[in-house]
Amino acid sequence: MQNTLHDVIIVGGGPAGLATAYLCHKNGLSYLVLESGKAIFQGIANTYPSGKLVYASKPKDAPDPFMVEELSPPDKPVTVESYLQYVQHFVQHEKLNIQTEVSFEDIKEERDGLIVSTSKGNFRGRKVVLSFGSNIPRELSVYGNAKMVAKNVDDTGKYIGIKTLVIGGGNTAADVIINILKAKREVNDTHPVYWAHKAEIFDVNKETAQRLGEEILLGGNIRLLPGAMPRIGEVDDEGVDRLVIRINEFKQSDGIDLYHALSFPMANVIACIGSQGPMPIFDKLGIQMIACTAGVCKVAKDGDRLVLLSAEFESTRKGVYVIGGAISPSFMKINEGAIAEEKHPNLIYTAINDAYLVVEAIRKKLAKTVGAV
Numbered sequence: 282m283q284n285t286l287h288d289v290i291i292v293g294g295g296p297a298g299l300a301t302a303y304l305c306h307k308n309g310l311s312y313l314v315l316e317s318g319k320a321i322f323q324g325i326a327n328t329y330p331s332g333k334l335v336y337a338s339k340p341k342d343a344p345d346p347f348m349v350e351e352l353s354p355p356d357k358p359v360t361v362e363s364y365l366q367y368v369q370h371f372v373q374h375e376k377l378n379i380q381t382e383v384s385f386e387d388i389k390e391e392r393d394g395l396i397v398s399t400s401k402g403n404f405r406g407r408k409v410v411l412s413f414g415s416n417i418p419r420e421l422s423v424y425g426n427a428k429m430v431a432k433n434v435d436d437t438g439k440y441i442g443i444k445t446l447v448i449g450g451g452n453t454a455a456d457v458i459i460n461i462l463k464a465k466r467e468v469n470d471t472h473p474v475y476w477a478h479k480a481e482i483f484d485v486n487k488e489t490a491q492r493l494g495e496e497i498l499l500g501g502n503i504r505l506l507p508g509a510m511p512r513i514g515e516v517d518d519e520g521v522d523r524l525v526i527r528i529n530e531f532k533q534s535d536g537i538d539l540y541h542a543l544s545f546p547m548a549n550v551i552a553c554i555g556s557q558g559p560m561p562i563f564d565k566l567g568i569q570m571i572a573c574t575a576g577v578c579k580v581a582k583d584g585d586r587l588v589l590l591s592a593e594f595e596s597t598r599k600g601v602y603v604i605g606g607a608i609s610p611s612f613m614k615i616n617e618g619a620i621a622e623e624k625h626p627n628l629i630y631t632a633i634n635d636a637y638l639v640v641e642a643i644r645k646k647l648a649k650t651v652g653a654v
């Protein structure tokens with residue numbers, strides 16, 4: 282075990298974790314970032330398609346500016362590659378204290394604070410900030426083995442010359458489609474991209490819809506499959522794993538239903554069906570969650586469990602804070618004795634501004650502790 286007792290151990294080196302680190306650095310708190318990936322911002326590097334533009338999006342009702350301007354994407358969107366490069370330079374320039382390829386496992390109490398156990402041993406901190414994002418992908422609930430389905434796109438080139446199926450009705454799916462259409466357009470590949478969503482309506486923001494519209498006007502070949510349900514993962518006669526997706530269903534009076542379905546090789550399928558959040562980790566840590574019941578939640582669905590946090594993002598494990606994508610799209614906030622669902626959009630803005638609030642709270646608490654000694 283490392284003997285150094287840091288003021289703050291930060292788990293995850295994405296926008297939330299790095300903003301926390303930078304603010305600790307600026308405020309004279311000792312800290313260490315533990316990142317499981319090979320480099321900082323691994324979550325973004327893994328999930329954004331190459332060439333994707335990064336937007337400095339802000340929720341409509343958010344009054345504050347980006348509280349760590351240094352990590353905010355520029356107002357004029359840049360590609361994810363340039364944003365990552367810029368952040369790398371910034372981290373090197375500020376000499377932020379980061380250890381990569383260290384995977385977080387557990388937290389235990391000790392007399393002076395907390396012990397964080399990881400794949401590379403134990404680290405000690407007075408406070409722990411969990412900022413490991415939300416990228417625990419939801420699995421497709423289909424029979425058979427659908428594990429081969431790509432969860433995101435890191436190389437659009439793989440989809441050139443083939444019919445591609447993208448599943449999911451939100452911005453991430455739309456972003457992936459835009460990038461594949463663009464890559465196909467550049468090499469005159471006319472094979473379509475099928476866009477399937479289990480609901481009848483696709484739910485994308487205006488900005489994404491505009492970019493998608495542009496791609497279509499420029500010749501993007503897209504086929505919409507609203508109301509389509511992935512049903513079976515199967516292996517065909519040639520040993521190819523396939524995904525069968527039902528696109529129409531006709532109920533017959535004789536009780537025998539008629540279906541139309543398409544079958545895609547799994548390698549052609551990209552599932553952008555969101556993430557289930559890091560609930561298993563919260564359970565393991567004994568962080569309390571509250572189930573949404575009887576229509577109490579507006580963002581989350583009935584039955585979803587939301588992590589319970591104070592207004593300063595402290596969990597029910599004392600000294601353990603949770604911020605950023607890990608608590609999106611909503612959490613249960615304890616405020617002045619009441620508990621209510623709090624909307625928390627999964628944006629770089631939210632991640633960065635959570636960090637600001639948390640570091641302010643930790644500064645106050647640590648100052649109090651020092652004062653009390």
Ligand SMILES: Cc1cc2nc3c(=O)[nH]c(=O)nc-3n(C[C@H](O)[C@H](O)[C@H](O)COP(=O)(O)OP(=O)(O)OC[C@H]3O[C@@H](n4cnc5c(N)ncnc54)[C@H](O)[C@@H]3O)c2cc1C
Pocket residue numbers: 292293294295296297298315316317318321322323324325328329330334335336337338383384385386412413414415416453456604605606607626627628629630632
């Ligand atoms: C395709 C796509 C496009 C998007 N486009 C935009 C956009 O244009 N503008 C915008 O504002 N937002 C966008 N978002 C959302 C934005 O990327 C997230 O809100 C943001 O990355 C959340 O930051 P975070 O630090 O909380 O989590 P992450 O960025 O996910 O960072 C978490 C970090 O923790 C690490 N980690 C995970 N588990 C462990 C572990 N056990 N131990 C140690 N480290 C761990 C991960 O490797 C990762 O580096 C997009 C998201 C996607 C998927």
